[in-house]
Amino acid sequence: MNRSVTSVPPPAKRSSSILTKAACAPHTVWTVLFIVAPLLFVCYYAFTTEDGTLTLENITALGEHTDTFILSVCMSVIATVLCLLIGYPLAYCISKCGPRTQKVLIMLLMLPMWMNLLIRTYSMMAILDDGGFLNHILSALGFGELHIVGTAPAVIFGMVYNFLPYMVMPIHSVISKLDKRYIEAASDLGCNGFRTLTRVILPLSASGIISGVTMVFVPSISTFYISQKLGGGTFDMIGDTIERQFQNPSTYNVGAAISLVMMILILISMAVMNRFSDDEGTVIV
Amino acid sequence: MKTLSKVYIFLILAILYIPILVLMLFSFNSTNNTGVFTGFSTYWYEELFRNAETFNALKNTLVLAITSAVCSTLIGTAAALGLDRMRGKFMKNTLVSLTNIPMMNPDIVTGVSMMLLFVFVGNMLGQTEKLNFWTLLIAHITFNLPYVLLNVTPKFKQMDRHLPEAALDLGCTPLQSFLKVELPNIMPGVVTGFIMAFTLSLDDFVISYFCSGSEFQTLPILIYSMTKKEVKPDIYALSTLMIVAILTLLILSNISGEKGDVAERKWNDFRSRVRERMTRGGEQK
Numbered sequence: 001m002n003r004s005v006t007s008v009p010p011p012a013k014r015s016s017s018i019l020t021k022a023a024c025a026p027h028t029v030w031t032v033l034f035i036v037a038p039l040l041f042v043c044y045y046a047f048t049t050e051d052g053t054l055t056l057e058n059i060t061a062l063g064e065h066t067d068t069f070i071l072s073v074c075m076s077v078i079a080t081v082l083c084l085l086i087g088y089p090l091a092y093c094i095s096k097c098g099p100r101t102q103k104v105l106i107m108l109l110m111l112p113m114w115m116n117l118l119i120r121t122y123s124m125m126a127i128l129d130d131g132g133f134l135n136h137i138l139s140a141l142g143f144g145e146l147h148i149v150g151t152a153p154a155v156i157f158g159m160v161y162n163f164l165p166y167m168v169m170p171i172h173s174v175i176s177k178l179d180k181r182y183i184e185a186a187s188d189l190g191c192n193g194f195r196t197l198t199r200v201i202l203p204l205s206a207s208g209i210i211s212g213v214t215m216v217f218v219p220s221i222s223t224f225y226i227s228q229k230l231g232g233g234t235f236d237m238i239g240d241t242i243e244r245q246f247q248n249p250s251t252y253n254v255g256a257a258i259s260l261v262m263m264i265l266i267l268i269s270m271a272v273m274n275r276f277s278d279d280e281g282t283v284i285v
Numbered sequence: 286m287k288t289l290s291k292v293y294i295f296l297i298l299a300i301l302y303i304p305i306l307v308l309m310l311f312s313f314n315s316t317n318n319t320g321v322f323t324g325f326s327t328y329w330y331e332e333l334f335r336n337a338e339t340f341n342a343l344k345n346t347l348v349l350a351i352t353s354a355v356c357s358t359l360i361g362t363a364a365a366l367g368l369d370r371m372r373g374k375f376m377k378n379t380l381v382s383l384t385n386i387p388m389m390n391p392d393i394v395t396g397v398s399m400m401l402l403f404v405f406v407g408n409m410l411g412q413t414e415k416l417n418f419w420t421l422l423i424a425h426i427t428f429n430l431p432y433v434l435l436n437v438t439p440k441f442k443q444m445d446r447h448l449p450e451a452a453l454d455l456g457c458t459p460l461q462s463f464l465k466v467e468l469p470n471i472m473p474g475v476v477t478g479f480i481m482a483f484t485l486s487l488d489d490f491v492i493s494y495f496c497s498g499s500e501f502q503t504l505p506i507l508i509y510s511m512t513k514k515e516v517k518p519d520i521y522a523l524s525t526l527m528i529v530a531i532l533t534l535l536i537l538s539n540i541s542g543e544k545g546d547v548a549e550r551k552w553n554d555f556r557s558r559v560r561e562r563m564t565r566g567g568e569q570k
Contacts, residue, residue, distance in 0.1 A: 024367030038398035093290035123308035136320040222391035
């Protein structure tokens with residue numbers, strides 16, 4: 001993002017470079033102390049025992065969390081795909097509206113994001129819970145009660161509910177900036193509406209999809225509040241496991257190892273996602 | 286087709302808002318039933334206000350948000366100035382990349398990594414209570430910094446480079462030139478950065494959760510500990526109050542704000558995260 005070329009060449013520096021260095025100093029020190037050092041500590045804890053001797057035990061002990069990792073990846077992939085399936089048509093529909101309506105709709109979509117994630121998830125739980133609002137309506141209508149909280153769909157639904165706007169925003173921003181002439185050309189050349197969508201609009205909005213996917217996948221896979229509340233304690237995701245390890249100083253090392261692996265996992269998946277997008281992905285958003 | 290897309294948009298927005306509205310409704314319920322509305326009362330609000338913890342957490346949250354926003358704005362603005370003058374491209378890029386790490390990492394990793402640092406240092410100093418207000422403040426400043434830099438750096442780039450030069454030629458000291466010429470130019474960026482830092486700090490749960498001790502609780506942490514216990518509508522009441530407070534703030538800032546609505550601001554902070562994830566992930570390949 002610093003690639004942009006400064007149009008005016010900087011004039012000969014009259015203000016001393018000492019001043020420059022002094023201005024940067026607090027920030028540099030801060031970055032090293034509180035961003036770089038903590039990450040080194042994660043590595044340090046991941047490869048040592050509680051008393052500080054080097055070990056690979058924490059990493060090898062991750063084997064017993066394999067199920068958690070697989071479950072988390074599956075759940076967040078499902079949530080991400082659902083967000084895409086729901087979010088893409090939504091973004092498309094919004095982009096069809098007039099400019100004023102679009103602004104209002106986007107505003108309405110972003111408004112819940114100002115509310116704390118805890119409140120949003122909790123309100124979801126209040127509705128879906130066994131004695132909750134939805135079940136009372138269902139039983140009043142004579143459908144019988146549904147056990148929702150504590151099942152996998154509830155957790156996935158919670159993720160979709162919380163992170164859907166993250167998917168819609170980048171896709172909408174790409175679609176609304178599409179050159180309308182491409183679409184006209186497609187229909188001139190004989191594409192019907194559906195083929196225009198799949199052959200023209202979809203490929204052109206790939207960068208938005210990729211941004212959306214990363215923005216939904218990363219918080220989904222690392223969440224612990226959503227799975228705690230809507231999973232009713234039966235769904236252990238990576239986030240829950242990490243959180244539990246940090247309740248007790250004796251398991252900090254294992255927790256650090258899991259965090260490290262998760263961080264690497266996310267970096268890899270982002271790099272993979274980026275292979276699918278061209279450079280424009282970073283420009284358009 | 287047109288009506289279908291309208292129905293679709295309406296449906297999704299309804300799903301987004303219904304849980305929040307139900308939660309607000311049931312905060313006025315007369316019993317602690319969360320499924321059936323038995324009658325209107327403000328009992329849960331009174332109950333909430335009888336609790337000194339609520340006020341304490343509210344005070345803590347505000348104190349933390351203001352101090353962290355002020356500190357990160359000061360450090361970040363100085364750094365943006367320094368980065369603007371810095372000649373070494375490598376140094377500059379490294380520093381910016383490092384600063385942006387908290388934006389790219391999942392919050393849980395950022396929180397855990399800082400907690401490990403604090404615990405390690407606390408152990409070395411032999412403290413019993415390792416996590417306190419100061420660790421929380423450090424954590425908040427750290428995750429606020431990239432957002433301040435993101436808002437201030439472009440303002441330096443947009444500024445006419447000859448202005449400070451002229452000021453120096455006309456006899457200003459470098460400090461005077463900064464205060465009288467550059468600062469007014471970059472002020473909009475500084476203000477946006479400050480507001481963004483303030484709202485991020487108000488809203489943060491995950492990082493605060495790992496970096497706070499028992500004696501200093503913020504509102505999100507209080508909500509978390511309240512939801513760990515049995516479901517009681519006093520959490521609904523607290524959530525409703527927070528939602529109303531946020532809405533009021535948003536409306537006020539929309540009325541008084543000169544440019545850009547609130548949805549846009551949230552969108553901007555989200556967009557910077559997308560960009561960061563996309564570019565950093567790209568560099569890994």
